[in-house]
Amino acid sequence: MTKFSDLNLNPKVLKAINEAGYETPTPIQAEAIPPALEGRDVLGIAQTGTGKTASFTLPMITLLARGRARARMPRSLVLCPTRELAAQVAENFDTYAKHLKLTKALLIGGVSFKEQDVAIDRGVDVLIATPGRLLDHFERGKLILSDVKVMVVDEADRMLDMGFIPDIERIFGMTNPLTRQTLFFSATMAPEIERITNTFLSAPARIEVARQATTSETITQGVVMFKASRRDREASEKRKLLRTLIDKEGDKCTNAIIFCNRKMDVDVVAKSLKKYGYNASPIHGDLEQSHRMKTLDSFRDGSLRFLVASDVAARGLDVPNVSHVFNFDVPSHAEDYVHRIGRTGRAGRDGTAMMICVPKDEKNLADIERLVQNEIPRLENPLKTAKPAEVADGGEEKKYTGRTRRSSKSGETRSKTSDKVAAATDTQAATPETNVQAPAAAADTQTKSKTDSRQNKSDDRRANSNDNRGKSGDNRSSSRSNNRSRGGRDNGKTVVGLGDHLPSFIALSFEERRAG
DNA sequence: AAAAAAC
Structure with a gap:
């Protein structure tokens, strides 16, 4: 069976994984991490509870381990539909990047701009955001997304339900499609989601994980x-x-x-x-x-x-x-x-x-x-x-x-x-x-x-x-x-x-x- | 018909 140690992850990431008590990746992690590390786009069809979050945070941290962010130009971006989910992804980064010096900022609504502004100005490796607050920062001229190397869209079908798709398209348009790697996750593939992935992903590795909850025996x-x-x-x-x-x-x-x-x-x-x-x-x-x-x-x-x-x-x-x-x-x-x-x-x-x-x-x-x-x-x-x-x-x-x-x-x-x-x-x-x-x-x-x-x-x-x-x-x-x-x-x-x-x-x- | 997300 595949182990995390077989996946070419950064040794410091592996160390954090071990400390968190994990040895064996879940199916989506085992399948999504290798193409993500190769720089390929990934289309993951999976729900939470399948280990989806780590399937993009682990390769992202590995890819971002070298290099350094410039002011107002984040090197990666994770979009989430709700504030809670964004906060959760941020925690995941903290857990697995703890032996590396990566900076991150959480851009969500309902909290003050001040701290977020300071972090962006300093330059961040990872930006985790809900669409509304991200666009708000962008419109205030605080943010340049043209240097984003890895962009993640999490829970895309929920974004669709919530009417975020136009925002997502706008945000895609603010990045450079030639230098951007895209990791895209959705629990279902509604026609509108299919259209977005056809437009913004290029030759993605398509990974489908059994829908555990549909009629889960557990x-x-x-x-x-x-x-x-x-x-x-x-x-x-x-x-x-x-x-x-x-x-x-x-x-x-x-x-x-x-x-x-x-x-x-x-x-x-x-x-x-x-x-x-x-x-x-x-x-x-x-x-x-x-x-x-x-x-x-x-x-x-x-x-x-x-x-x-x-x-x-x-x-x-x-x-x-x-x-x-x-x-x-x-x-x-x-x-x-x-x-x-x-x-x-x-x-x-x-x-x-x-x-x-x-x-x-x-x-x-x-x-x-x-x-x-x-x-x-x-x-x-x-x-x-x-x-x-x-x-x-x-x-x-x-x-x-x-x-x-x-x-x-x-x-x-x-x-x-x-x-x-x-x-x-x-x-x-x-x-x-x-x-x-x-x-x-x-x-x-x-x-x-x-x-x-x-x-x-x-x-x-x-x-x-x-x-x-x-x-x-x-x-x-x-x-x-x-x-x-x-x-x-x-x-x-x-x-x-x-x-x-x-x-x-x-x-x-x-x-x-x-x-x- | 409602919930979520920007001030």
Whole structure:
């Protein structure tokens, strides 16, 4: 088998690789490093988790080991779609270039220009950037890219999704095609990506690595088909279902990423989990950059157990050892499902991916199953399994004290009235195992059973008016979706209740469902 | 329909 020592890497790079504990390259590293060292263009079709980052940093460091950068004229450039990814690539350079005197600069938004300006002025060997901030520097005349010897485009398909392709083309145009070597990575080869590579790569070595996440055997997948007892309770009942799924996994769930489709839901879910005693923090693009970094660091070092995330964290982030991925929402782009669950089951380890699918997401679920060419196993809804006797004496979800009422903007208030489902879910939350997992939830449950429903209703109104004041857009959008579903395809086949009635689609085979 | 990325 190929070893790193067989690859003609700079001895000081090899030393750093050994110190990091690696001996054997991953397939993409073994295949991409030799042509890259020969100065050839490389087209790598691979996802993160395959060792992609090192497959370009290692040869780059080796190539850059000789020579020295001139002021404002970086010798190499790595473009990444998100700030986190760029920061991660920068760390990778630090790790493997530690025995060499290479200078680097990280050009990302959300942080001050000053430090970046100083570094550029001094001259850098490696520039790692997101497109927006790079162009910003360029337009201010701070940057000359004509001396770039190696240019890397990482996660090109994500750049495409994010509308960065025109920027990328502009940046390509700022470099010298005759002296530039290009290493280009993408998880998929969409037609637009194909076009870019045909335009900017010359006779590339094409390296394709199996798409590990498509239906990785190391990931146990499942989806819970869930219909709320009432439309307006969907959000809070989903959160309860999420807690139950987490609790059922027990110690097997050492850490997890919980994906939501919208930033607002990321905040709400994180806040709700915290309220119930779970160690959770949100991450999405509206949070301050320094805060994003801090959150990610604590998730990596294990002090944070649950990362509630938008798709900012779906791709590229290297967070080893994630035991679980929970898709609180079904992603609306099927491709994103593959990226999200690819955060677990990495490097041959076992992982679990669970998703909650509400009726309006069934079409997206079908798209995902078509993409991965597999039916995602249906999981029993754990909230439906409570025995009737327990249901009868279950408490209500709420019972807000004055203190918690203030936090009711998180949306928990909407699920307060008593009905079979709310009672059943509370009973579930009060089981002993759950108490161990979520002490705050347990305390809440014990005090809540005496709450009378009139009190609840008035709380509800108050909380809703708070919501209106705080974020009016929120309510508008939820009433929009209500209307849509009322006039929509739910007609005639609305599932009644949750306890005894099987949603009709579950009885259908996958083929029948697609056909009908 | 939303998220990400530039001030």
